[in-house]
Each structure stands twice: as structure tokens, then as C-alpha cells.
Amino acid sequence: MTSLSDLPIRDDLRGLSPYGAPQENVPIQLNVNENTHAIPEAVATDIVRALAIAVMGVNRYPDREFTDLRESLAAYLGHGLTPDNIWAANGSNEILQQTLQVFGGPGRSVLGFPPTYSMHSIIANATGTRWVTAERDSGYAISPETVVAAIEREQPDIVFLCSPNNPTGTALALETIVAAYDATPGILLIDEAYAEFADGDTALTLLEGRPRLIISRTMSKAFAFAGARLGYLAADPAITDALRLVRLPYHLSALTQAASVAALAHAPEMLAMVDDIKAQRDLIIATLPSLGYSPLPSQSNFVLFGGVADPHATFEALFEQGILIRDVGIPHHLRVSAGTEQETEIFLDALTSLKGHSTQSVADGVGRIQG
Structure with missing residues (x-):
């Protein structure tokens, strides 16, 4: 029987293991x-109605720009964001992947601070982006001084910071995010998958005037929507234009769009x-x-x-x-x-x-x- 090692896979993928929760x-x-x-029964009923309507049109490709969904996400996030600031994909993992496809890749690196979300390094490897790491402070915190020292030492093209951090639950101070942004000439992505459970300010408050900052979010956690697979980001409109270069055509199904819009109407x-x-x-x-x-x-x-x-x-x-x-x-x-x-x-x-x-x-x- 043929094994994985017998196949002509990329050399940099040999010996790796897939995500395996x-x-x-x-x-x-x-x-x-x-x-x-x-999900509350009344909300689920409205989602099912939206899906029924969407099913009647699945003989056609979905809205490639998922216009209604971007409008709904912008309204949900607030902070003066418009649909031009919003991008969405099949879970926040695809958001991370598309970000690395555009700004990472062979010859480029992404800096992370383990222990952190395991998919950060897995997606980096899958896109041919070199994964480099730095140590956290005591209690798994990251101070402005620590993040700046790591960026100056590693000179990464992209920095991934998770707030609140998975698996530690640690939130980042906004001062650390500002210091990281100012220290790197590249992309800074803040993974806010658990933002709705945090008590502090969101990095969304820092977006204005920072065109290289990306805030990644998901509907999987607070919205109880893990099975629907809807992740999204907020960023400068130039970032969303860049992601269009690598997204697959019609990457968000009509059913995903309809279900997500219906859920957001009941935020x-x-x-x-x-x-x-x-x-x-x-x-x-x-x-x-x-x-x-x-x-x-x-x-x-x-x-x-x-x-x-x-x-x-x-x-x-x-x-x-x-x-x-x-x-x-x-x-x-x-x-x-x-x-x-x-x-x-x-x-x-x-x-x-x-x-x-x-x-x-x-x-x-x-x-x-x-x-």
C-alpha cells in the first residue's frame, strides 16, 4: 500500500502532521x-428561512463580493467601519491562509509567540512561510518592550499576535499592539477569535491610520456558529483589495452568506x-x-x-x-x-x-x- 512518504509531496511538508484535535x-x-x-429556536428558524430562500438560487454562483454579508459585519463591528474594511472567508483559518498567501510565502517569515494558536504555524508551513518564534514574558504576557525586541531581532514580514491568546486566555494591552505596529514595516495581524469574551478594548480601536494592521475575527465562538465556517477581518480597504488576488472564485457559498447574514440580524x-x-x-x-x-x-x-x-x-x-x-x-x-x-x-x-x-x-x- 502506498504511504504518504511514497508520494512526491513538497520537501518542506515531509514529516509534518495535520491539525488533529x-x-x-x-x-x-x-x-x-x-x-x-x-442557538435560540427563534433565531434558528429565521436562519432556516434564509437558507430556504438561498437554496432556490443555488443553480447560480453566489455573490462573489458577499455584499450583504460585509454590510452586516461592518454594522455589527461598529467603530466607523464600512463594508470596504471587511473581508470574510470560510472560517478565520482561511483568513490567516489568505493573509499569508498575499504577504508571506517562500523567502518571507511570520513571527509568533508560543504557546499560541497551533494553526498559525501550520498555515505558515502550508504557505511556505518561515515560522519564527519569540518568548513571552512571565504569566504568558507580552510587553511592548518584549514584542519590539523580538521584531527587531527577527525582522519578520508578518507578525501574528493572538488576543485573547489561545491556549492561555491572556489578553494583550493595546500598548503592546501599537508598539508592535510601529516596530514592523510589514503586516501585523491580531487574532481576536475570542474578543467577545474579553473585558478590555478591542484592537479595532487602533485601525484608523494603520493600513498594515489586520484584525481577524470569527463567528465560531461567541455566535455558536462553528459548523457554519465564517471568519472575517477588518482592515484598511487596500488589504481587502490585496486578498482578492488570492481568493478562489466564489469562495463563500450562497448558503454560508445567507446563514451568516441571518445570524448577524439577531446579534x-x-x-x-x-x-x-x-x-x-x-x-x-x-x-x-x-x-x-x-x-x-x-x-x-x-x-x-x-x-x-x-x-x-x-x-x-x-x-x-x-x-x-x-x-x-x-x-x-x-x-x-x-x-x-x-x-x-x-x-x-x-x-x-x-x-x-x-x-x-x-x-x-x-x-x-x-x-
Whole structure:
């Protein structure tokens, strides 16, 4: 049987592994930072109506410029943005890919600050862009001095900063973003996939007068739209013109556009669940120390916690109880998404049982979900 190594793939792809977050059919799935809340029924009904109308026209190609969607996204973001400032794609990963296709590629580099979103380096490799790294400060923060020193040392063509950062939940100060922009002659992309869960100011406030700044967003998290695959960015109109050079024709389907526009029309209802998710996140952070763990402060919809003697064993023990969280490869740490109140209770009960307490509440909880 032919194996991957037998194929004439690019030399720079040999030995690499694809993105591989586990997809398991278990009752409690808290491993990929999804919004586990269901879309409100009235909103779902309107989305289905929009899809029904769109289906009647799928014999034709969709609007290549996704005009209605860009108008809806600009209105949602505010900050004086217009549709000319907006670009969208099939998830924020495609936004990152198109950015690197335009501004990266062979002979160019992108600077990141691990631990950070794993797809940053994977997409860099896929586009032939050299991935270079720099260390964070203590507590996974990045100060203006740290980011400037790294940019001056590495001289990257692109800088990726994630705020709030995945997997740590750490938010960037706007001063750090301004310092990074001023230090680099190239593109600065701020990945704000979890911005709706953060308490601080968004980098959108910095866009005016900074034509090399890109703010990447997604509808996957706060909007509970992960399965719809809609990512977008805000930037100077010249950036969106540049991305048109590499986008595939009609890259956003008519169904994706229709569903996203319908969801954005119900933004207040869709975002009503954000406060509940933040409450569950804060409850996890407040409870974990009593169980002997060390949670990091988080401005996202997940919590990274340390003090785990054997992350793999803990991961497997939770999985056996129907709970899936994430081993992100940081020694003695695991990451858990903040889910519903019920899911949080079951997760915390399970961790308690692993510390030698009763497992009955965990069994009862999993039974409630399965039922």
C-alpha cells in the first residue's frame, strides 16, 4: 500500500502532521473552545428561512463580493467601519491562509509567540512561510518592550499576535499592539477569535491610520456558529483589495452568506449566551484551586490550568467518564472550554472524583446528559 512518504509531496511538508484535535462522540465535549450553547429556536428558524430562500438560487454562483454579508459585519463591528474594511472567508483559518498567501510565502517569515494558536504555524508551513518564534514574558504576557525586541531581532514580514491568546486566555494591552505596529514595516495581524469574551478594548480601536494592521475575527465562538465556517477581518480597504488576488472564485457559498447574514440580524440574542459562558469560566477559575490546580486568568471562553501531575492520565480518566478536554502539550497543564452550567458542574465533579472524592455525582451528571 502506498504511504504518504511514497508520494512526491513538497520537501518542506515531509514529516509534518495535520491539525488533529480529537473528535469523539462523548456526552461532554469541552476540548475545542466551541460554544456549547444551542442557538435560540427563534433565531434558528429565521436562519432556516434564509437558507430556504438561498437554496432556490443555488443553480447560480453566489455573490462573489458577499455584499450583504460585509454590510452586516461592518454594522455589527461598529467603530466607523464600512463594508470596504471587511473581508470574510470560510472560517478565520482561511483568513490567516489568505493573509499569508498575499504577504508571506517562500523567502518571507511570520513571527509568533508560543504557546499560541497551533494553526498559525501550520498555515505558515502550508504557505511556505518561515515560522519564527519569540518568548513571552512571565504569566504568558507580552510587553511592548518584549514584542519590539523580538521584531527587531527577527525582522519578520508578518507578525501574528493572538488576543485573547489561545491556549492561555491572556489578553494583550493595546500598548503592546501599537508598539508592535510601529516596530514592523510589514503586516501585523491580531487574532481576536475570542474578543467577545474579553473585558478590555478591542484592537479595532487602533485601525484608523494603520493600513498594515489586520484584525481577524470569527463567528465560531461567541455566535455558536462553528459548523457554519465564517471568519472575517477588518482592515484598511487596500488589504481587502490585496486578498482578492488570492481568493478562489466564489469562495463563500450562497448558503454560508445567507446563514451568516441571518445570524448577524439577531446579534443581541446570539450574544446573550456570552455572559453565561463567562460566568462558567469564572466559576471554573474560582473552583480549581480548591482541587489543587492552578488556573490562569482568562479573557476567553476556556481555562488553562496547571498543577496537573500527569496530563495524559488525567485526560484519559476524564475521557473514560465521557468528558473530553484538551492536552495542549504544555507540561503539567490542561485546557477546558467553558460550557453550560450543567457541563461545568459535571466537569468539576469529575475532577473532584479524580482527587479521591465520590464519583457518584459524575455518573449522575453524565446520565442526565445522555438522557
